[in-house]
Amino acid sequence: MENRGNVIATEKYGSREVWDYRVKNGVMRRERAGGGGETAGSAIMSTLKSVFLPQGYPESVSQDYLRYQLWDTLQAFSSSLSGTLATQASLRGVGVGSQEATVAAATVTWLLKDGTGMLGRILFAWLKGSKLDSEAKKWRLFADVLNDVAMFIEIAAPYWPAFFTLILCVAGVFKSIVGVAGGATRAALTVHQARRNNMADISAKDGSQETLVNLAGLLVSLVLIPLITNNPKLTFILFFLFTILHLFANYKAVRSVVMETLNEARLSIVLHQYLLDGRILSPAEANQKEPVFLEFKRKVPIKLGVRLGELVRDFRELQLALRNTTQAYLIGIQNGSVCVCLGSDTSVHDEIRAACQAVCLGAVLHLSPQGGALAQLSKTMNCWELVAESYKLTDQIFQPFLTGLDQAGWQTDRTLLDWNEWRVDWKKMS
Structure with missing residues (x-):
């Protein structure tokens, strides 16, 4: 058996990589534990993991991290495709491609949609903001269901031209609620997933994963757009298929989360x-x-x-x-x-x-x-x-x-119980 030298030090990167430092004839070299150097394939995989997964994965995250992220990726992809259908319908509704449409009318419609959405965001955060931590799973799933409802409204809106602006404003309110509920519950789940006070890293890598998924959705959308243009039947069929996939993936995603904090x-x-x-x-x-x-x-x-x-x-x-x-x-x-x-x-x-x-x-x-x-x-x-x-x-x-x-294995040093902030001092009566 070949004498590769004596191991004088061993280093590892989390649990994924282990390297030995060996000395032979006064020369020190570094090699992967178990023999052999780093191949091109392993180098590529290592780079992809460092780009899209939190540093120190899997020890730096909760055990349910990968399972949740896989389902979350699938739901984001299907939502991206549904969003393409909704965007095209909204643009057609405001007059893109129509000789009779004016820039001013389209701008006013879009401003009204954004304005009502902003008001909806403020109102929802005021009414339900304190509930989002204690019931993160429920509100996460609710946000995705409401997002699908909003996109369906946007797709159907052009077929009701007399009420198009009103319908679009309703969809804008729904999407603003989705933004608040989705963002807040995503933050709550990030707190759960972080095991080394690495919330920022997990959030950043989640953003990278979502960007990659949206890029894939964009490429698929480029193929879909010529097929669905002026084809409302195919538009609705594809939307319902993407919605079913989206809701199923969301349900599996929230079901995969195992929170150790009591609500x-x-x-x-x-x-x-x-x-x-x-x-x-x-x-x-x-x-x-x-x-x-x-x-x-x-x-x-x-x-x-x-x-x-x-x-x-x-x-x-x-x-x-x-x-x-x-x-x-x-x-x-x-x-x-x-x-x-x-x-x-x-x-x-x-x-x-x-x-x-x-x-x-x-x-x-x-x-x-x-x-x-x-x-x-x-x-x-x-x-x-x-x-x-x-x-x-x-x-x-x-x-x-x-x-x-x-x-x-439950955490009892903190809870997610939905306490209001009233505190009372009383004196014991005999």
Whole structure:
């Protein structure tokens, strides 16, 4: 066997490349571990990885990164092609190619579309901005569905010339909402994917991937445009095919995300399983069960971080609320909703505890459990007695539940629970 010299040092680049430094006859050389130098193919692959993947991949990102990015790439490609169809329809609608159209009329239409879109962006960010972190998957999928709706409206708009400007403005509002929801949830997912405080690098490489996909979509669009021009039937057929692919890829993308941070949905899933059989679901198991479609009407709303006036209506109820608790939060039931008031010195663990108790109360109000730890609570009819019993149940289960969360791989030093910012200081009454 050939003597290649003694290894005096070994270096690696993440887990992808390992190199040995060898000395033979006083000469030091560098070679890939396992023998052989770097081939042209491996050099090209290494360059492509460094261009399109975050530095230190795969150790520098979450385990679901590659699976999510592959589906995200597919949805971006199909969306790019649908966007081409919508853009052509919009241009035809404002009069491109028509002898009767004027530049001024087309400009006014486009300005109105952009203006209403800007207003929609501001309004949506005001109303729903705080929800985008806690329910990133749901809003990510919602944004892509709304984007497809907006593009369909743009394609159909030229067939309603009397309402073209109005329809285009509606599509502009929808797309502005897509921009806010899509961008914000993309940022939330980037925080999840970053494992070395490398959010900027992941975001930059995501932009490179998206640019490459859009470039591929542009090349395909150059082939499609001559085929769909003055052919509305083919335009709609291709749009529906691209939309089906887009929605399927988006669904698979959000389903592939495994977040280790608790939001209300994941906490509810894990807590109910724990109360049922004492088992703590892993992040992968809970994420697989997490719903990814928005619920516009919840059966028992849970309001976290409310004003004191939303929790109690008079001094007597305040006395009942204070008598029931020794915790850094108050909890009660008002108008069919479970309300939680936080103290000013509430810790993250207190927040998780309060959310657990609220989830239990919500489950009892929604339906009477057939068995398990919640069955006893369902027998209590008075709201404040029910709250008092829920404190006792939480006292029994919370500490072992929290320990189980840590052991199962959940992050308990921060949460994505949708807390409002109200904080209340109260004095204990005798």
